[in-house]
Amino acid sequence: MSWKNExxxxxxxxxxFLACFYLPVGYDRFDNAMLEAFHLVxxxxxxHVLLCLIPAFFIAGAIGVFVSQNAVMRYLGARANxxxxxxxxxxxxxxxxxxxxxxxxxxxxIYRMGAGLGPACAFLYSGPAINVLAxxxxxxxxxLEMGIARAVGAIFFSVVIGLAMAFIFRGxxxxxxxxxxxxxxxxxxxTLGQNSLYFAAMIGILVFANxxxxxxxxxxWAAVYDAKWFxxxxxxxxxxxxxxxxxxxxxxxxxxxAAVVAILALLLPEHPVVAFTAGFIGLSIFISTDKGExxxxxxxxxxxxxxILPLLLFGVFIAGALLGRVGQEGLIPSEWVVWAxxxxxxQANFFASFAGALMYFATLTEVPIxxxxxxxxxxKGPALALLLAGPALSLPNMLVINSxxxxxxxxxxxxxxxxxxxxxxxxxxxxx
Numbered sequence: 001m002s003w004k005n006e007x008x009x010x011x012x013x014x015x016x017f018l019a020c021f022y023l024p025v026g027y028d029r030f031d032n033a034m035l036e037a038f039h040l041v042x043x044x045x046x047x048h049v050l051l052c053l054i055p056a057f058f059i060a061g062a063i064g065v066f067v068s069q070n071a072v073m074r075y076l077g078a079r080a081n082x083x084x085x086x087x088x089x090x091x092x093x094x095x096x097x098x099x100x101x102x103x104x105x106x107x108x109x110i111y112r113m114g115a116g117l118g119p120a121c122a123f124l125y126s127g128p129a130i131n132v133l134a135x136x137x138x139x140x141x142x143x144l145e146m147g148i149a150r151a152v153g154a155i156f157f158s159v160v161i162g163l164a165m166a167f168i169f170r171g172x173x174x175x176x177x178x179x180x181x182x183x184x185x186x187x188x189x190x191t192l193g194q195n196s197l198y199f200a201a202m203i204g205i206l207v208f209a210n211x212x213x214x215x216x217x218x219x220x221w222a223a224v225y226d227a228k229w230f231x232x233x234x235x236x237x238x239x240x241x242x243x244x245x246x247x248x249x250x251x252x253x254x255x256x257x258a259a260v261v262a263i264l265a266l267l268l269p270e271h272p273v274v275a276f277t278a279g280f281i282g283l284s285i286f287i288s289t290d291k292g293e294x295x296x297x298x299x300x301x302x303x304x305x306x307x308i309l310p311l312l313l314f315g316v317f318i319a320g321a322l323l324g325r326v327g328q329e330g331l332i333p334s335e336w337v338v339w340a341x342x343x344x345x346x347q348a349n350f351f352a353s354f355a356g357a358l359m360y361f362a363t364l365t366e367v368p369i370x371x372x373x374x375x376x377x378x379x380k381g382p383a384l385a386l387l388l389a390g391p392a393l394s395l396p397n398m399l400v401i402n403s404x405x406x407x408x409x410x411x412x413x414x415x416x417x418x419x420x421x422x423x424x425x426x427x428x429x430x431x432x
Contacts (some may be wrong), residue, residue: 013168033321033331040320040360041313050273052102053309054204055278060105061301062202063113066195066247076115077125089122090158101312101360102206103127104400107302108343111404118166121413126158129392138387140215140366142374145432150387153424157388161416163269168412187292190246198242202234209276229265229272236261236279249286249294257282275394308400315396319360322395338373344381346422346427352382353421354355356390357414366390381429388420 014258024030077087111120122128130151139147190198208231214221224231240258243249257279264275287294324330340351370383393414402410 029331029333030230032329033324036328036330037317037320039328040325041317043325044316044360046311048101049210049309050277052119052206053105053305053312054277055202055209056102056105057301057305057308058283058297059199059202060109060304061297061299062199063106063109064300064367065297066190066198067113074137075302076110076119080116083238085119085364086122086159088161089119089162090126090155100161101394101396101400104308104312104397104404108304108308108400108404113402116166116173117405117409118162121165122162122163125161126154126411126415127392129154129158129388131318138367142370142383146384146387149384149428149432153388154392155427157417157420157424160420161413164416165413169364169409175329178313194246198239198246200432201235201239201242205232205239208232208235233261233265233278243294245296248273249290253286257286261391282337307403311399312396312405315394315399316331316360319358319395323355323359338377341373341378341382341386344379344426346426348379348382348419349425349429351386352378352386352423352425353389353418356386356421357393357418358391360394360396370395379429381427381430385421385425386426388424393417 044140063224076089106122106127107120107257111121115123117372135151135154137146138150162355169221180239208224208228210229211225213225216222237258240254243252244251249343260282264278265272268274284298287297289295290298320330322330337351337355341348341355366387369388370378373386374383398410401413
């Protein structure tokens with residue numbers, strides 16, 4: 001045996017052994033942090049995987065199969081009209097209303113289909129950052145001034161970050177342009193209008209299935225919340241009709257799925273997630289055995305799920321261990337966070353941006369968290385810095401971006417978000 005080849009295995013085994021030997025089990029903070037990690041993973045699995053990620057995986061798979069590569073490159077590619085590409089990417093969040101993790105499958109889909117790095121990164125940032133519901137809630141709870149600053153800052157950020165990524169990695173962008181020029185035109189199987197309606201139906205399912213309960217019990221937001229499952233069902237029915245009419249799925253298959261979903265909805269009206277899940281399971285069963293493009297749709301969606309879901313769950317577990325859930329303690333004491341974000345120094349704004357980039361924020365939860373932090377002395381500048389960095393980044397999000405873009409591009413994207421959020425918060429706190 002040669003130790004020249006075996007020392008690495010010995011070092012790994014010794015490291016794992018020492019970590020287990022000195023594991024701080026029995027200390028209250030460590031034990032509570034582990035419990036918080038499992039609590040957060042369970043909450044994420046219950047609240048986000050079925051309603052958010054599963055539809056997002058199907059949307060991402062559909063982008064990879066049903067949208068022609070030429071169409072993606074025409075509007076978002078490296079050679080696309082910059083005003084159009086960044087304009088579309090920078091306001092996507094107003095439609096999607098998703099969190100930093102749900103945007104990932106769709107980002108991976110458009111990037112792999114040929115979207116330029118700049119527009120793709122603008123889309124990655126804007127998806128969760130320019131959530132119109134979150135901006136409205138920010139204005140109501142934290143003040144109109146903060147809501148406007150968040151909206152303007154997020155749109156500006158998405159464009160600047162996208163342009164900066166494209167400039168920094170311009171050599172790769174030029175190579176991509178050359179490849180795009182050499183690609184032959186693909187014959188479209190469906191019109192742009194048909195594809196648009198198809199994606200609108202899936203996005204409608206994603207948005208309304210995840211529509212959060214507003215604070216008020218009356219008004220338009222409350223009315224939409226009360227009707228969210230009826231609206232979701234309407235979009236699902238429209239999707240089924242389009243699959244039969246334009247994608248050659250058999251009518252009896254859609255009818256069988258609809259019947260099962262309707263029966264479960266009537267039997268378990270208090271648990272609509274059961275019927276929702278059954279619908280996607282039924283769709284998966286039928287399209288997974290198809291030999292044509294519907295089968296490719298399932299295969300591509302499943303590929304995204306295999307790549308992204310384990311990384312997200314692992315990242316959520318680590319985030320829970322470090323910071324805990326809202327109102328709970330992780331390994332990092334909450335008093336440290338409150339102490340570090342007081343005032344409006346560059347250090348306070350940087351810490352708020354950095355901490356926000358690591359934390360996981362479900363859609364709309366960042367507003368009540370900030371409300372509590374401001375009540376405990378957080379400055380207005382650091383509050384905006386956290387609003388601009390937090391919803392768009394998280395530890396789970398970073399792990400998945402790395403698997404798509406690689407370490408250099410991921411690190412650059414993170415640094416751009418944190419630095420821009422830091423200086424934006426500092427200037428906002430100084431002048432307002």
